[in-house]
Amino acid sequence: MTYDLLTRDWVPVRIGDVRRQIGLRELFEHAHELTDIEAAPPPGASGLWRVLTVIAARITGLDDMSLSAKAWGERQEAVLEAGYFDSDEADKYFARHAGRFDLFDTDRPWLQDPRLREQCPSSSGVNKLVMFRSAGNNQVWFDHATTLQVRPISANEAVFHLLTQLYYGPSGQCTPRTVGATRGGNSKAGPLRRTISFHPLGRNVFESLVAGIPPAYRYNTGGVDLAPWETDELxxxxxxxPRPSGLGGVLCGRFQHAVLLESSDDGESVADAWITWAWRDREFPAEDPYLVYQQNKEGGFYARQADAGRALWRDFDALILEDAGDDHRRRPAVLVTVEDLRGLLLPVLRVRAFGFDQDGQTRDKEWTTAVTPALLALANETQVARAVSEMRQTAEKTERHLRWALRDVWIAINDPSNGDGRPQRKDISEGPWPAQGSARYWPRAERIFWQRVRERRFDRAADAFLHLALEVYDEVTDSASARPRIKRAVELKRGLIFAARGSRTATGKASKVKERA
Incomplete structure (x- = not known):
């Protein structure tokens, strides 16, 4: 059976208001006409954009690690000015790797290892491939597929679950694999597990891909720059x-899982799958160009983890400002590069985030996606960018004080001390109010944040968040009894919110920024 990803219709795209599916060859031929790629689930989309970026870099020559920063930037500008991918170059690239994009090829299935049929004593099953399905003793998540009722998935869907496993797969126990005299039944986590990645988003797929190509000269580590489908041998x-080198190595050469899909009889679906370890030895470290890195207490940097409860705007300053916040967050390398596109694309570029909230091993909580407004040009205005960062930090500090106040007032009204002195009971939890307060606070704080960023109005931002916190405090505590004892506790604990004004953040210093801006 064959399922050629170059010609089969499997990539969901949008052209204006029209949605359809196309193959890779058509995608690169008409990328300048495609409004967007609408792939799901988000982790699979995140992997797809990395794959497409490698292909786009090959076609345009932006994968050349020998180019200086200036020469590479000039080439990127020339590609953007052309407005579309060269179809001849695309045809040459796909001809060089003919047969390597077949999902069910016998010898070299795309991004898979055909040896797993012989090296694994049993398959892992389709339910293991699809992360939101129940496998083994896991609880049901999005559907009711079980090991007793296994439903095949269409081949076009399977591609995205394959990508999700390779980039976000778990560590720990897996289907055993025997290679020679070595047998193992555990794997390391995928290179993007627990992370949130940020991708430039232009007016069409062509702009998004070209703007999203990181500078190749940053990844010349001395290794071989090859994606898995470009290698001659398994x-x-x-x-x-292999040492991650070049765009092929860094974006598509760091997988820790080996996967194999088995087609159905008609070649249109995946009926079974093997998922196991890919390497026994320790991998070389590498920094992904689409991740935010933040500093730990020892001074090292690690990729910022995804948090389904954290809205994208709370990381916006890390996209426009180097060394943002108290944790000294570093911007994604690809967004540092797009600053040079001032007159071409920067004013219209947005950022799309793909996050997968997971633990380090097997627990998958929630995946998220979000898009920022077209405000990346603020990266060229350092003082304004710093004011944005300070305003974000002020909003977070105010929310912390709101939670403390709601926690303390809940304990006070459920304790005989009534908040006057030390609590007499030790078994009172913080109660439901802090969570209710956060749920009400963050969406309204986001509206305040974006409005002030668009208007370049950073003065007295602390007052705006303080007033919001007081409103939320009143709304949450309004359900309490009107008895004098409880009203007294509510009024006493309200004062904890005002402690958030102790910082000059987004008030004095930021107001001077407005005058200079």
Missing amino acids: PNPLGVP
């Missing part, structure tokens, strides 16, 4: 993982 699982 990797040696007992050897040393």
Whole structure:
């Protein structure tokens, strides 16, 4: 059976208000006409954009690690000015790797290892491939598929679950695999597990891809710059993982899982799957160009983790400002590069985030996606960017004081001390009010934030968030009894919110920024 990803219709795209599916060859031929790619689930979309970015870099020559920063920037500008991908170059690239994009090829299935049929004593099953399905003793998440009732999935869907496993797969126990005399039944986590990645988003797919190509010269580590479908031989699982080098190595060469899909009889679906470890040896470290990195207490940097409860605007300053916040967050490398597109694309570029809230091993909580307004040009105005960062920090500090106040007032009204002195009971939890307060606070704080960013109005932002916190405090505590004892506790604990004004953030210093801006 064959399922050629170059010609089969599997990538969901949008052209204006029209939605359809196309193959990779048509995608690159008409990228300048496509409004967007609408792939799901978000982790699979995140992986797809990395794959497409490698192909786009090959076609345009922006994968050349020998180019200086100036020469690379000039080439990127020339590609953007052309307005579309060169179809001849695309045809040459796909011809060089003919047969390597077949999902069910016998010898070299795309991004898979055909040796798993012989090296694994049993398959892992389709339910294991689809992360939101129940597998083994796991609880049901989005559907009611069980090990007793396994439903195949269409081939076009399976591609995105394949990508999700390779980029976000779990660590720990997996289907055993025997290579020579070595047998193992555990794997390391995928390179993007628990992370949130940020991708430039232009007016069409062509702009999004070209703006999203990171500068190749930053990734010349001395290794081989090849994506898995570009290699002549399958990797040696007992050897040393290749050193990530170039765009192919960094974006598509760091997988820790080996996967194999088995087609249905008609070749239109995936009926079974193997998922196991890819390497026994430790991999070389590498920084992904679409991730935010923040500093730990020892001074090292690690990728910022995804949090389904944290809205995208709370990371916006890390997209426009280097060394943002108290944790000294570093911007994604790809967004540092787009600053040079001032007259071409920067004013219209947005950022799309793909996040997967997971733990380090097997627990998958929630995936998210969000898009920022077209405000990346603020990166070229350092003082304004710093004011944005200070305003975000002020909003977060105010919310913390709101939660403390709601926690303390809940304890006070449920304790004989009534908040006067030390609590007499030790078994009172913080109660439901802090969570209710946060749920009410953050959506309204986001509206305040974006409005002030668009208007470049950073003076007295602390007062705006303070007034919001007081409103939320009143709304949440309004359900309490009108008895004098409880009203007294509510009024006493309200004062904790005002402690958030102790910082000059987004008031004095930020108001001077407005005058200069």
